[in-house]
Amino acid sequence: MKGALIVLGVVVVVALILGGSLMGSRNELVAEREAINGQWAQVDSAMQRRLDLIPNLVETVKGAATHEEKVIGEVTEARAAMMGAKTPQQKIDANNQLSGALGRLMVVVENYPNIKANENFLSLQNELAGTENRINVERRKYNEAVQRYNTDIALFPKNIAAGMFGFSREDAYFKADTAAKEAPKVKF
Numbered sequence: 001m002k003g004a005l006i007v008l009g010v011v012v013v014v015a016l017i018l019g020g021s022l023m024g025s026r027n028e029l030v031a032e033r034e035a036i037n038g039q040w041a042q043v044d045s046a047m048q049r050r051l052d053l054i055p056n057l058v059e060t061v062k063g064a065a066t067h068e069e070k071v072i073g074e075v076t077e078a079r080a081a082m083m084g085a086k087t088p089q090q091k092i093d094a095n096n097q098l099s100g101a102l103g104r105l106m107v108v109v110e111n112y113p114n115i116k117a118n119e120n121f122l123s124l125q126n127e128l129a130g131t132e133n134r135i136n137v138e139r140r141k142y143n144e145a146v147q148r149y150n151t152d153i154a155l156f157p158k159n160i161a162a163g164m165f166g167f168s169r170e171d172a173y174f175k176a177d178t179a180a181k182e183a184p185k186v187k188f
Helices: 002-064 069-084 088-110 119-154 158-165
Strands: none
Touching: 002 069, 002 088, 002 119, 002 158, 069 088, 088 119, 119 158
16 A cells, blocks of 8 residues: 555656646747747837838938839838738738838939938938848847747657647748849949
């Protein structure tokens, strides 16, 4: 009888240890998923700041470069797509489109010395550059949070907790746009 109680005690202790470990893993995964959500909010906030700057930038360019409607239209459309995006992946795709359109707008500005000399434009351009830097920092932090979470749900023993409690991979990483991989062509 005494031996059975010892075995039962050992089984209960092992079950408590495994249960505690399982709950600890679950809690860590919840915290990591919330870190992803919090970091996404930071990315979203930085992208919203850029969206708020764009109308002023477009109006400044539009006044001086009236026959560059195509590029201005691309920026406006890309901004609208960004504002209409709902999911992180849609926002990432729209962000890539907007970055490309803004790049083309800056190339157009190079052809207009009067725009480049405009104090309002220079101020907006500096604010936009600072915002782009913030976005890049927040993207990196977001990608790191996603990577940490995805790694943890794949590693043993957290993969058991992930499977039991319905945690799944996050696939919305920020990646370089395919157009960004091509070197720009410079003509003199």
